[in-house]
Amino acid sequence: MVFQGIDFHNVDSLVKQEQGYAMQRVPDWIRLQLNKSARDQVSFNGTGVELRFKIKSGEAVLHLKAEPGSEAMTAYIYYGSFQGGWQNSSKTIGTQETVLSIPGPEEPGILHRITRDCGLPFNPEVVRVVLPYGRCFFLGVEGEVEPPGPEDLPDRTYLAYGSSITHGSLALAPPCSYPFRIAQKLGCDYLNLGYAGSAFLEREMAEYIVSRKDWDFASVEMGINMLYGDFTVKQFEERVEAFVKVLSREERPVFATSIFRFNGSGAFQERAEVFREIVKNCAEGKLIFTDGTKLLDDPACISQDLIHPGIDGIYRIADRWSAVMKKYIQ
Incomplete structure (x- = not known):
């Protein structure tokens, strides 16, 4: 689903809650027929959820927060098929509002050439913020972003x-x-x-x-x-x-x-x-x-x-x- 210029990959709907927007992975018609744990908790986990967008304004600033958990809540950043460089490879999401500043890709021409020559499936201008599998909340985005189109993504x-x-x-x-x-x-x-x-x-x-x-x-x-x-x-x-x-x-x-x-x-x-x-x-x-x-x-x-x-x-x-x-x- 698309919201505020971002493609929320593997998300069926955003549910407004006190902490922010929870990301629900399946529609209610199936969620409400599942067992209690799946229905009330796991359907809202960040499993497989990616925030995907193309940056049109130099950088994008995401506002997120996470529920407390046993493990570190870390988001991993990809530019298309490429893992982000060390400055942008990962960002920790805290239990208070966390600001993630993500620049556009450096040297996009080189990344496009490698993508073409190696047959990589994602457009390198597509930023992919891969969320942790605990529960995260979306609070908003600053900067001009747009969702990727079908031509920017794998065909299968x-x-x-x-x-x-x-x-x-x-x-x-x-x-x-x-x-x-x-x-x-x-x-x-x-x-x-x-x-x-x-x-x-x-x-x-x-x-x-x-x-x-x-x-x-x-x-x-x-x-x-x-x-x-x-x-x-x-x-x-x-x-x-x-x-x-x-x-x-x-x-x-x-x-x-x-x-x-x-x-x-x-x-x-x-x-x-x-x-x-x-x-x-x-x-x-x-x-x-x-x-x-x-x-x-x-x-x-x-x-x-x-x-x-x-x-x-x-x-x-x-x-x-x-x-x-x-x-x-x-």
Whole structure:
């Protein structure tokens, strides 16, 4: 959506609240049918959200603030496909109103030449402020800015749905999440529908994904949130069956995976094997299925919390899954 000359990428609507404008990633008709955490919190997280604009006045000044969180709330700045230089690579967003001054790109002619010669997908004059995955609020912008046009952006888009692993937890920075990395590798744009702790495979979410016409291929990561939740094996199987049934009607490529390697206790490992088999039985032959342990199988690539991949594990998922996807989309 576009507001004040900015394209709020991966945002359905801005909701005026006391702290500022909250960024809601999905429309109310789907949000209100999701579980409580997804409905009230995670749908407003900055997962996959970018503020995109072209600067017409020398610099743009953004006014933002963040909710308090356990991790640093840092925005990362790109000029098209190029990471910002050290002066403009990242900006910390505080819990009080924070002012981010962002200049236009230096030497745009050189950046345009490299973009053309290397076949990079974004116009380097498009500033991309990649927000952290916590909740941020937009307060306003100073300077003359305009949203990018279709000609400034990649011509294909990848949509990713899944748990906190999809959402980017422990990627250390949003551009290190596997959806961002896969999009880079395949030269496309991305939409991140990661739902930390709340990817419960509601049939309504599958219907929403299929209803969107702004993606060319998609992936769904299924299982880990329901493994640690209050779901029985039968309930999980019913959810997966219904979720896959909706997605299987889609002509666009949909890639599916099950629970990645993790280092939790033996009881959870046994339950995970059952869940993986359910996903395989439901998805194989209907979606483009790859077992989660084929994408990540190394216990040394899991973080100290025993569940989430560390950054090396996330890179491995991106490398292996993008190699699978490339066979079907090019």
